[in-house]
Amino acid sequence: MLRENFLQNKLKAGKIVLGTWAVIPSPVVAEVIASSGLDFIIIDSEHGPINYETAQNMAIACELHGVSPILRVSGVVESDILKALDIGVHGLHIPNITSKQQIEMSIRFMKYPPIGNRGFSPFNRAGCYSLENAQILTKTANDSTLLVIHMEGKEAIENIEEILVIKEIDVVFVGLFDISKSLGLPGEVNNPKVIKLLKKVVEKVNNVGKYTGTIVNDPEKMKQFVDYGIRYITYSVDCHILRDAYRQIDICFKSLNG
Secondary structure, eight states, X not given: OOSOOHHHHHHHTTOOEEEEEEOSOOHXXXXXXXXXXXXXXXXXXXXXXXXXXXXXXXXXXXXXXXXXXXXXXXSSOHHHHHHHHHTTOSEEEEXXXXXXXXXXXXXXXXXXXXXXXXXXXXXXXXXXTOGXXXXXXXXXXXXXXXXXXXXXXXXXXXXXXXXXXXXXXXXXXXXXXXXXXXXXXXXXXXXXXXXXXXXXXXXXXHHTTOEEEEXXXXXXXXXXHHHHTOOEEEEEEHHHXXXXXXXXXXXXXXXXXX
């Protein structure tokens, strides 16, 4: 990736960043969201029906507004990681991480030598489609591509200390819905047991100089999570925000009819 990584620059400057999840396969919707002033959008190809051609167009729409596109792949799959990076996203969001070995494999797939063994071609959006960039692409991409790992269960949290020794990790994202499920409390993201685990991860991640991320679905929760030390906040999901806005309008309208 040869372009400026807006999100990476903000994190390095010590800023708290705000983004959202995008599961709607639409560059137009992505641009509408990007125009709001968010810092990043996670293009979700794990839970959303988004193919790589659409994801590339969504990434372009994000960059037009100075917003970093992050792509959540389906897992530690070499072909998915390679395609995601070749379309020029600013970082990868790797789900279902439970062990150090999974992260090491992800790094092997997403970083060029000498760090990893990513397949090399400058003839794509990440390489600006030009042979002229071949000599600078590998180092620049290694330095400017963010790695976000998604911890979704108790096993991952139990392995947090050995995971955090890997220097290439930029953000440790705690999936509160998945954590609640693993604790036998599906959907209870505000349960004290879930929050206790979240705080434990935040403390350990912040102590090694990396960034902690999680999802927020209530504006009032944003301040609370920032106070915990979380610096990478994702607010809800595009489809939920869209539906909820129209739902509130519908409720208001129907109340006028008695």
